[in-house]
Amino acid sequence: MTETEGPAHKKDMTRRRAVLAGGAAIIAAGIGTGVVTGASADEADGGSAGRKATGGQREECYRLTSETTEGPYYIDADKIRRDITEGKEGIPMTLRLKVIDSDTCKPVAHAAVDIWHCDALGVYSGYESMSSGGPGGGGTPPSGAPTDAPTGVPTDTPTGPPPTGGPGGGGGGHAEPTDDERYLRGTQLTDKHGYVEFRTVFPGWYQGRCVHIHAKVHVGGKMTDAGYEGGHTCHTGQFFFAESAVLDSAKIAPYSTSTTTRTTLTEDTIYDQSGVTGGLMKLSYRKNHMARGVVGSITMGVDPDGTHDGTDL
Known part of the structure; x- marks a missing residue:
C-alpha cells in the first residue's frame, strides 16, 4: 500500500519536555529474557538529567513527543477494545503505552x-x-481495474503543483474507506497512571514507508455507546521500530513471503531520527524466538491543552 505522506514539518518544541519511553519493557507471558532494542537515555537526548518520579522510580524528562501527519488511512475511533487482532496472522505483540503531561x-x-x-x-x-x-x-x-499496459509515449508535460492529500499525496489527506473491515484498529482509555495496553501483531511494511504504527491521543471527551466522543486531539504521532527487530521479523512467515521493497528507518520521510521523542519504541523479545511474541513500550509526552490532529502538517 502506498502511503507517501511526505516529510513531516517538525515544530519547535524546546519549551516543553517529555518522559523517556517506558524504562525497561514489560515482559509478557511466554517472552522471557531476550533482545531489547530501542534508544537509551543517552541516545535519546544526550543523557540529560531527569526528575525523580513518585515511588522512588527515576523518570527522564525530555522534549514533547514529535507530531506527525495523520496519513490517509485514519478511521475515527469507534472500536473500544484491548485486543485489535481479529484473528490476523503475525507475530503477537503487546503494545504498552503511557501518556504524560510534558510540562x-x-x-x-x-x-x-x-x-x-x-x-x-x-x-x-x-x-x-x-x-x-x-x-x-x-x-x-480493485474491481474493474485495467489489465493492459498503456501504449504509446505521452507528449504533454504536466503543469501546476503536484496533487496533495489522499493515498498518493502528501500532507496526510484523508481517503474514504473502501470496505467495512476494522482489524488492527482500536482505542483504550488510560488508567490513573496514564497507561494503556493493546494486543496486536507486529506490523509489516509497504511501499514507501518504514514499519510503523499510527497513534492519536484524545482528551476532554467521554465514552458513549458509539465510542469516544467530544474533546480534542492533543497528539498525533507514529511509533517506529529498530531496524534489527524488523530484520528479525522478516525471517518469519508471513512477513518472509513479502517481496515488497522495504524502506528502512533512516530512509523514511516521516521519522525524524530523534529517537524516543520521535516515536522510536523500546522492544523486547526472546532471542531467536521472536515468533513467540514481542513487547513494545513507549511514553508519549503530550500537551493536553494543545490541538494536534495531524492534518495541518
Whole structure:
C-alpha cells in the first residue's frame, strides 16, 4: 500500500519536555529474557538529567513527543477494545503505552489512545482494495481495474503543483474507506497512571514507508455507546521500530513471503531520527524466538491543552 505522506514539518518544541519511553519493557507471558532494542537515555537526548518520579522510580524528562501527519488511512475511533487482532496472522505483540503531561511529567488519566496500523503484509483494514502489500507487492487490484499496459509515449508535460492529500499525496489527506473491515484498529482509555495496553501483531511494511504504527491521543471527551466522543486531539504521532527487530521479523512467515521493497528507518520521510521523542519504541523479545511474541513500550509526552490532529502538517 502506498502511503507517501511526505516529510513531516517538525515544530519547535524546546519549551516543553517529555518522559523517556517506558524504562525497561514489560515482559509478557511466554517472552522471557531476550533482545531489547530501542534508544537509551543517552541516545535519546544526550543523557540529560531527569526528575525523580513518585515511588522512588527515576523518570527522564525530555522534549514533547514529535507530531506527525495523520496519513490517509485514519478511521475515527469507534472500536473500544484491548485486543485489535481479529484473528490476523503475525507475530503477537503487546503494545504498552503511557501518556504524560510534558510540562509536569504527571500521568494523563482517562485519555483515549487510538492506534491503527497495517497487517503483516502491508494491508490496512478499511482500505484493502487500495493496498499494494502481500506476496509480490501487488495485492489485489480493485474491481474493474485495467489489465493492459498503456501504449504509446505521452507528449504533454504536466503543469501546476503536484496533487496533495489522499493515498498518493502528501500532507496526510484523508481517503474514504473502501470496505467495512476494522482489524488492527482500536482505542483504550488510560488508567490513573496514564497507561494503556493493546494486543496486536507486529506490523509489516509497504511501499514507501518504514514499519510503523499510527497513534492519536484524545482528551476532554467521554465514552458513549458509539465510542469516544467530544474533546480534542492533543497528539498525533507514529511509533517506529529498530531496524534489527524488523530484520528479525522478516525471517518469519508471513512477513518472509513479502517481496515488497522495504524502506528502512533512516530512509523514511516521516521519522525524524530523534529517537524516543520521535516515536522510536523500546522492544523486547526472546532471542531467536521472536515468533513467540514481542513487547513494545513507549511514553508519549503530550500537551493536553494543545490541538494536534495531524492534518495541518
